[in-house]
Amino acid sequence: MANISGKKSTEYTSTLLDQLKDYQETFWKNPNYNTVLPTLSVDRNVIFQANRRLERFAPYLEDAFPDTKKSKGIIESPIQEMNEIRHFLSIDGCVLIKRDDLMPVSGSIKSRGGIYEVLCFAEDLAVKNGFNSESDDYSDLANEKFRRIFSQWQIEVASTGNLGLSVGLMASTLGFKARIHMSHDATTWKINKLRQNGVDVKIYDDNFSNAVAAARESSKQNPYSYFVDDEGSKLLFAGYATAGERVKKQLSDMHIEVSKNKPLVVYLPAGVGGSPSGVAFGLKLQFGDAVIPIFVEPTHVPSVLLGMATGLDHDISVYDLGLDGKTAADGLAVGRPSMIAGRYMKNKLFGIATVSDQNMFAYQGMLKKLENIEAEPSAVVGIRGLIQSKEIAEIPDTATHLIWSTGGSMVPAETMREYEDHAITIFNQTHFE
Template sequence: MDGLPDPARAEAPHQDIPRGVPLAVRRGQPTVWLNPHRAPTADGLPTRAVSLADVEAALARWRRFEPLLARLFDELETGRIDSPLRALSEPVARRVLGGAGGTVWVKADHELPVTGCIKARGGVYEVLVYAEALAREAGLLGPREGYARLAEPEARRVFGAHTVAVGSTGNLGFSVGVMARALGFRVEVHMSRDAKAWKKRRLREIGAEVVEHAGDYGSAVAAARTGFQGRPDAHFVDDEDSLDLFLGYATAAFDLRRQLAEAGVTVDRDHPLFVYLPCGVGGAPGGVTLGLKLLFGDAVRCIFVEPVAAPCMLVQLAAGLERTVSVYDVGLDNRTAADGLAVARASMLVARMVRGLIEAVATVSDDALHAWLRDLWHAAGLRLEPSAAAGFAAVRPFLTALPPPNPARATHVVWTTGGALLPEAEFQKALRGSAAEPAAE
């Protein structure tokens, strides 16, 4: 869910400022918006377009591809893409909680193998869905053929006649690109000209073609979507409107459930699970939320976290779902150090999915992101990019805003999103809280 501001759009707010958006949000102040639309899980889930059976089918597809993934990527000995669940030490957990009760765990998707970010869950999965369909059509996957066969020259010739395209400023594009190039697809990543130069270099190094666009992330996605519409030799990964991406993210809930059980963590009404999820366009946190709700029901409470300058999901949910609304419409400029969360307009697909499911949306300042990034590096050895620190900055404000009684036996899971592949120079800039590198190469 990457994006950068469109200066032309950010000059002035929309003349008709949407109702329902809190004044503090419009002023760019840190805010906790407790979701007034939250409903019991049993009432909300049956109306969703994605069911438990759909998520289980996605999980089964991941398992079918494990032999292929193990063959293609040395770091995937088992073929499974997952991250560790780490407990924070008591002193660090106390700082995160600010005196509230409970334990704090980190779902360390910043350490995900292959891509080093949460986008592997959705981006890699959607490429696998497309590859499976092409392979079946070409007769490469009969009843006796294993999926590892798709690494062989015959399959690569089939895939090489097709292009996988995506709009991104980095992490999603890299996740899609790594998987697609490993299978032999041509890859196009459509990006804003303001995207970071090191992310463009990284994409070109894996053989992806980088196509630059004026404007923000949304402009790049829209241009790519139009360019690839109707092409039989190509597949466009639509970060704003893809159920396959959503399902790839949703399967992560099964990994977390298994890890919590292995750690002896109980999740029920008396032992609630709070999960803090950085949010850009919404696909990753939305998918994870739906998966967790399907597994834990009302015992899990999900909180989205966004930068104060780019709270696109909060703005959309607060304004209502009758029409799309952007952060520019409420006078915000979409400029933040958390470039992975700098999105002006939320996915309406995801907004409709999560409207009654999430507990709250919290907005956090760039100063808070940098402060937590430094603290977590020095105190816990977590090497994060600014976007991935967002969840930690939201815990105390959310618990303060939560109506009493404050749950003392809660488990808090902060989901990180990226950082393992951040170049050392960029990580040092983030530690200093200094400006990101110039966009131009």
């Protein structure tokens, strides 16, 4: 258990910790926001190269996944306006939603990072076996020669669901064996979806952080195993960060100005913190101070908030604080933050809001009833940040607000109906200021 008594006490207050212990909705403003820190190993060039690698793989992806044909093999999601919610919540600026629930292949924000890391490993193996990354057609990676090479390897990852879907589906499509290690928080339909696609799923009767440790150790025992480390992978991070370049183009095409006078405020659901950190990092590279990233976490699992506010980052868990880690937002049920999230976000994240499960369901009902958008519970928590923004002095009325919807399109119809019936009932009973 981490010792938080008296350690880096200037970075948090007992009041904040008491609020977290009582499962209260709160907002933590990052005191290090926009300070100058040492250069990090993932930089603008790394992210630029990641985008170019994904473009090289586009011909393969277009053939392998028919739903990417319209985008010519580029895995990306649309941005749309949400005028009904803007009026309902009395927001002055434009309100948008980034539809990562519609991401091709695996229907979540995890598609960027998970698919990118698998493709990096596949490219590395192919090059070692005669493939020329500068002149050969990447569609050739579907040939039997490379499938035989890939089939000798097993790709493994620990996941509460969405990252497992992304890694598992991409790995199995290329011809790799895939094993997904899942914590007890994983939902049945995600387990079934993976198994239906030939992916080996191992379930642990334990929380996510311990499942990761067990999975990492299991992978070490197999010399032909490649482990995708959700807690510390820079390739995952780089894959997520490719969103920045894409979002900049999308907003430009929509004729939406982003500047210091008209900032872009982005609300990102956070679990282990890797995917929202990568996205925020990529946006910061493109927009600088004109983008204001805010994370949102469940009150029962505020792992990134706890790590960043105490300065202990990965060395503290919500269980150290006595929290139970239980939430309906299975994709955010991660008790210990990423090894790199706090380090890369230390001066780039404006703050973190927490949301109760009750309000999370109300937001899910709001999204469905007002905008007719279906999303899983963990994908709607950004609305809490939007509501919180009205109380933040640094966010002007001229701001554009972007809620990041992280998943939902692959939820079975029956499960989604059950979600929404419950969510709309709670929405109708909830008072919004």
